[in-house]
Amino acid sequence: MKAYPRDTDTVAEGRPDRGDDHALVRASLAGDARAFERLYRAHVGRVHGAILRLVGMDRARAEELTQEAFIQAWRKLSSFRFDAAFSTWLYRLGVNTALMELRGRRDEVNADNAALELAAGGEVPFCAGERDDLERAVSKLPPRARAVLVLHDVEGWKHEEIAAELGMAVGSSKAQLHRARALLRTTLEAA
CATH class of the missing domain: 1.10.1740.10 (RNA polymerase sigma factor, region 2, helix turn helix motif)
Incomplete structure (x- = not known):
């Protein structure tokens, strides 16, 4: 490699x-x-x-x-x-x-925005931690949630740009970000 x-x-x-x-x-x-x-x-x-x-x-x-x-x-x-x-x-x-x-990819089940928002528990602050632990946790996220998280929190894209690029509503981008942050938080707290 x-x-x-x-x-x-x-x-x-x-x-x-x-x-x-x-x-x-x-x-x-x-x-x-x-x-x-x-x-x-x-x-x-x-x-x-x-x-x-x-x-x-x-x-x-x-x-x-x-x-x-x-x-x-x-x-x-x-x-x-x-x-x-x-x-x-x-x-x-x-x-x-x-x-x-x-x-x-079509292997991810689409959930409606309300379900994603509920699963995320509203605003969840971005978790910081050991770089390797964080990278492993991010790699385990569902593909679309991971893409939104990386584009928004790492690359600095706006939700409007992400939504246009991924073919989703702005609200879906926000919900995916909340979902990704909640999943990250859960994963990092369990580590």
Whole structure:
């Protein structure tokens, strides 16, 4: 299994700035595979980290989806507009790859919003704890609840963005977040 650098490792190694990224994208579009490799090395840690959290710490699946995201990036590189940061475009493409995986899953029973709200017990504060314990607890969450939790509490998305991306109502996104937090709390308190 390939080891991906953490975001902090990539930054410490000197992640290219926006201008460098744009130059590398232009070179890649001209057929320079080494330029795309440099983009890959500079951004794989952040993309892989987001995907890993979204797929519940399933490292094998995260590796597959990370590779798929970079294959899509190569194929769609000509659609990149130079008015934004390449890292933002690439990160969003990676997150969308993982979310497509979630959308394809139909194994989770859908509960109505009231039942989810009741199960969550209303507002439940986000639990902090040992990083490994927390990651294990998050990985055990149902896929949609995990996706909402990661996108909202970790990645900083708004419920409106999550709802649009996952094809659910804003209220469902909020209910899934409450559900995920309650399940996390229960799991971490039992540990």
